[in-house]
Amino acid sequence: MCPSAHLSLSTGNRILSALNGTDYHTFLSQLEQVTLAQGDVVYERGDKIDYVYFPETAVFSMLCTMSDGGTAEVGPVGREGLVGLNIFFGAHTTPTQLVVHVAGTALRIKAELFRRELGSGRAVMPHLLIRYTQMLLAMTSQSSACNKLHSLEQHLAKWLVLMHDYVGDELLLTHELIALTLGVRRAGISGSSADFKNAGLIDYNRGHIQILNRQGLEAKACECYPIIKEEYARLYADLAKTVK
Secondary structure, eight states: OEEEEEOOSOOSOHHHHTSOTTTTHHHHHTOEEEEEOTTOEEEOTTOBOOEEEEESSOEEEEEEEOTTSOEEEEEEEOTTSOBOGGGGGTOSBOSSEEEEEEOEEEEEEEHHHHHHHHTSOOSHHHHHHHHHHHHHHHHHHHHHHHHHHSOHHHHHHHHHHHHHHHHOSEEEOOHHHHHHHHTSOHHHHHHHHHHHHHTTSEEEETTEEEESOHHHHHHHSOTHHHHHHHHHHHHHHHHHHSOO
């Protein structure tokens, strides 16, 4: 994790972009940009939250780990949200492991400074966080049902198109990391990926996955993808309405 100098007020994070730069100048000036590598563990389950992260190009994964070591993704966090949301609800620790799934940049602020902002009396930040929480609950509820009711092939296709929405055609992801995220065996990911490759939907080699046929891959995905995509669209529209 590599910190850099304090940022300008321009940012790719949707929540920060919805803030009034004048009213929130002090808050924004306390953010620092960090570069995160794939696989970086930002928080283990139960860790104290020292920093709140606002992803720009990085994508985080909230992972739930069982006593036998098995894992499953609770949900991704990208430019639409933040890591450390629990502070908004009065918590000081995180209930999930937070891992960097897609390398990139994020803006972070010390937890105590974030708490100070929440107690400042300004209403915009709490409003944005409530709206983001609503979207996050809808997404995680849908993902929970998806994990139980849909096939690995459907689940993988849904997850790949979600990552495509974040990153584009080139995904730097290994089968092992995808299996860890989806809570399945690596062999299952390799088998379904081979089927997608044979169908001309993707290509892959040594941790590089290229989306060749987005429409065809979307057709393989379960009904959860359009539902989750619509939740993102509603969130982005609501954030854009915020007075700047």
